[in-house]
Amino acid sequence: MDALAYQRAADIDAALSAAQQPGAAFIGGGTNLLDLMKGGIAHPLRLIDITRIAALDGIEALPDGGLRIGALVRNSDAANHTLVRTRYPLLSQALLAGASPQLRNMATVGGNLMQRTRCGYFYDTAFAQCNKRAPGSGCAARDGFNRMHAILGASAQCVAVNPSDMSVALAALDATVQVRGPNGARAIPIAQFHRLPGDRPELDTTLAHGELITSVDLPPPAFAEHAHYLKLRDRQSYAFALVSVAAALQLDGRRVRAARIALGGVAHKPWRASLAEQQLIGQTLDAATLRAAAATELAHAQPLGDNAFKVELAQRAIVRAALQAAGGAENFADNAFGGLA
Structure with missing residues (x-):
């Protein structure tokens, strides 16, 4: 060092x-x-x-019915807080799916948001080609081992993925990141906080130099009843997602009134599945309908040599997560998949 x-x-x-x-x-x-x-x-x-900044460490209800989580709140404390568990179970589930108990006891909400994208070529300095470490040097992952890498939103400059489970849930919940810097305070919608790589893959977020995350604000709860976070990985603990899905629904019986779906493990940032959401509105929730919406969302995926399986896996994961959010796949029996993920 x-x-x-x-x-x-x-x-x-x-x-x-x-x-x-x-x-x-x-x-x-x-x-x-x-x-x-x-x-x-x-x-x-x-x-x-x-x-030691007390103003950054706390969870409080907001006047509009939402929730403010301080940047220094530990992941384990946020996951197990009564207001998070009851009003935002999707976030609690995502936090508990991340890392290990030891890391969750140390990691903070602000730090979780600031995680660098995970790529073996980025983390191993023996590889000279990495546009994230050395802009302009190239991307070794594109023609290398890229099983864990992006299938959506990537560029010729970088195909790494965002590793955060928490951020996927925050994307589905339309959270807002509050920051302060030398030019004052500003609120950044979570959809605008992380960046796609484009031609500047060394920049993971839209934070300016010297800006500090102070809190994450959640809107009033609207998806507590039907929410599920699904994480598909190589082992049950201490592993990054191959694909993850944060799914939250508002239902009238089996008809979808509103849907929130975000994907992890597939892009440089949490991927809001807006096309799938729009296609589900007003539809009867079943595996066939979900499968069609998931296919629309993944239609423009661009897999690499080792991760083409992620396209089908992501579609199956959307179906499984949404059915679980609705109340369990057993309540919506449908063999349209020939076996769900």
């Missing part, structure tokens, strides 16, 4: 002031940043410790 300075901030203003120095980076739980530093990928010159 490189030599660096360390500073503990007493409040938000102190943190923002310290962050204006060149090479400064905020650190909360550090579960991703420290790995990047030890691997020689991140090279901050100064760490600004924000863990």
